[in-house]
Every structure is written in C-alpha cells, then in structure tokens.
Amino acid sequence: MTDDVRRSRTAFFWVGVFIPAAILLVTVAVIAAWLPELPDPIATHWGSSGVDGFGPKWATIALPLGVGGGTVTLLALIGALGYRMPQSSTKQPVQAWGPTSRFLGGMSLGLALFISYLELVTTGLQRGLADAAQAPDIGWWMPTGFALLITGTALGWFLQPRSPERVGVAEASVASITFNRVERAAWFGTAKMARGAVVVLVGATLLMLVLSVVVFAQDAGGGWILLGTTVLLLVLIATMLVFRVRANAAGLRVRSLLGWPNTGIPLDRIEKIEVVQIAPMAEFGGWGWRISPDGRRGVVLRAGEALQVTDSRGKVFVVTVDDAVEAASVLESLRQRAQVRPRREADTEEQ
Numbered sequence: 001m002t003d004d005v006r007r008s009r010t011a012f013f014w015v016g017v018f019i020p021a022a023i024l025l026v027t028v029a030v031i032a033a034w035l036p037e038l039p040d041p042i043a044t045h046w047g048s049s050g051v052d053g054f055g056p057k058w059a060t061i062a063l064p065l066g067v068g069g070g071t072v073t074l075l076a077l078i079g080a081l082g083y084r085m086p087q088s089s090t091k092q093p094v095q096a097w098g099p100t101s102r103f104l105g106g107m108s109l110g111l112a113l114f115i116s117y118l119e120l121v122t123t124g125l126q127r128g129l130a131d132a133a134q135a136p137d138i139g140w141w142m143p144t145g146f147a148l149l150i151t152g153t154a155l156g157w158f159l160q161p162r163s164p165e166r167v168g169v170a171e172a173s174v175a176s177i178t179f180n181r182v183e184r185a186a187w188f189g190t191a192k193m194a195r196g197a198v199v200v201l202v203g204a205t206l207l208m209l210v211l212s213v214v215v216f217a218q219d220a221g222g223g224w225i226l227l228g229t230t231v232l233l234l235v236l237i238a239t240m241l242v243f244r245v246r247a248n249a250a251g252l253r254v255r256s257l258l259g260w261p262n263t264g265i266p267l268d269r270i271e272k273i274e275v276v277q278i279a280p281m282a283e284f285g286g287w288g289w290r291i292s293p294d295g296r297r298g299v300v301l302r303a304g305e306a307l308q309v310t311d312s313r314g315k316v317f318v319v320t321v322d323d324a325v326e327a328a329s330v331l332e333s334l335r336q337r338a339q340v341r342p343r344r345e346a347d348t349e350e351q
Helices: 003-037 059-084 099-124 139-159 196-219 222-238 280-284 323-348
Strands: 043-048 052-056 188-193 242-248 251-255 264-265 271-280 288-291 297-298 304-311 314-319
Touching: 003 099, 003 139, 043 059, 043 099, 043 288, 059 099, 059 196, 099 139, 099 280, 188 323, 196 222, 222 288, 242 323, 251 280, 251 314, 271 314, 271 323, 280 288, 280 297, 297 304, 304 323
Parallel strands: 297 314
Antiparallel strands: 043 052, 188 242, 242 251, 251 264, 271 304, 288 297, 304 314
8 A cells, every 4th residue: 555545545534434423423412412401202304384203302313323323434434445345366456546435535524514413403493392393494404504515525525635546557468369260259257246345335225225214204205205216226236236248259248137237349349459457446436337537438346357348439348357358369359350351352352
C-alpha cells in the first residue's frame, strides 16, 4: 500500500466512519435525555393533514442506531473492503483506491447529518406534549435536512485527499492460435460474482428490507413503494450473479444465467482484443453490468483478469472471467482468420 492510498484510507475512516458514528451517538444521547418529556406513543410520521403515524418512544433511538448506524457500517464496508474482493486464486490481488470510496465517505457523513437532524427535530417538537397528535407539522424543517445531506456529502468529499491514481497493471499479450481453415474453434467460460461483492449487495438489500419494515409501521403506502424497490433490487442482483461467456465464429457473447442482460459483439465488428486487470470499485464504482466514467461498459463481477474488446465504433466492452488469455487467443485467431478469408476470395476472383 502506497503512502497516498494510506492517507486516503485514513481520511475515509475519519470522514465516513468515526465522525458520522459520533454524530449519531450524540443524537442518541440527546434523545435519551428527552425520553421522560415525550408522549407515549410518539409521532413517527407526518402526512398532508398532520401526524398520521405513531410508535413507541424507543423508536426515536432505534432509528439513528439501527438505520443510521447500519447505513454508516454498510458504506464503510463497501468503501474500505471493496478493493479486496476475491478474484482468481492464481492472480495477485488488485490493490486500488478511487473516487468511489471518497464519495461513499462523504455520503456517509451527509446521511448521518440528515438522519440526526430529522430525529432531533421530530423528537424535539414533541417534548412536553401530552398527546403526540398535537405535534406541529415538520414540512418547513425538511428543506434544511436535505440541505444538510447535500452539504455534508460535499464537505466529506473535500475533507478527503484527492484519490491516488491506480498503479497500472501491464496487459497480458494475446497470441493467436494456429489452425487450418476447416477447423472450428470456440471458447466457453463462466463469470461469477465475487463472494465478498455478494455479501455487500445482500447487506444493502437487507438494509432496504429493514427500511421497508420501518416505513410500513408508519405509512402503508410508502412501505409498499419501498418494498417494491427492494424486490426490484433483488431481481437485479439475481441477474448479475452469473454470466455465460462464449467466444466463437459468431463473435463474443456474454449472457446472464437468467437470460438478461445479454450482450453480443459480432466478430466482423471487433477491432481490438486485450487482456487487462480490473479494479471494480476504482474503475466502475461497483459490480455487475457497469459503465465506467471513461465510457467502458461490461460485466464486472470481481477484481483481476478481464477480457476487453474494442469494436469498430470505438466502444469498449470488458468481462471479468478466469482464463481470459485463452479466451482472447481464441477470439483473436477467429478474427484474423475472418480477415484473411475475404482477401483470399478477392485474390481468387482477380485470377
């Protein structure tokens, strides 16, 4: 680990973990001191006509501890451990640090401020009330909360040093395979999401599920919307877990085990074939079917070796798969043979 990466990681933990955790703990301490002054049950949800949801007093402590603490923990795990996700056991780990972790650190700070502010406001407005239904509307307080979210995220970003450049990894050479014109060649492989990435995504889904339960307890309509989002997230994760990769005379085909996403690049449109080293978080901001800031797209399921193909339009597609060198060699051989065949036919016609 370089000094730049070490400084970035240290700043990330301060901005994205320690400070947000301290903010949430202070919030919990303040609310705990207010508990004797609060009505029971306490107002937990406001609609267009005022208070329309109630819950036990302990919910005012559970939200910053559970949802706030869970969110900070999840973002910390993604930001700090995302670059250590397992890859091919025969390859050296890809060590990297990028703007994604810097952004996650800032987001953690912004969310901690947002959650703490809302809990302090909604709880403070009910101090001394005999009936929580008498609590005033909180609509005027919400813009300040969102301003804190945006400002806190931006502040967290600038409090961290600029993300260090990832040390480039030399691309593996792609050698073609010699075979005669009547032989057929094909390569088949499977791209699987790294176990660590699955754990992170499942953790995010569980957090969404917890939020759904909390919202259900306050407002059934909102709960159904959030639950539907959680189900959609589960479906999307399922489509990204395993992909079948095929390289043959038709070109490159990368297809999810569930049938979608399904990407194909015809052989006659392939201009360049490479084997590269990929760091998902640093270059693509996560795992799955991704688009990177530099315009590359592809199936990025783990760190390490990947097959990279550039088509005739200049678009780049990558897929992280074991034995990428062999896949690239087969595809390059087929591409070269396809280029030679038209030239031979043209020479025959001229004769």
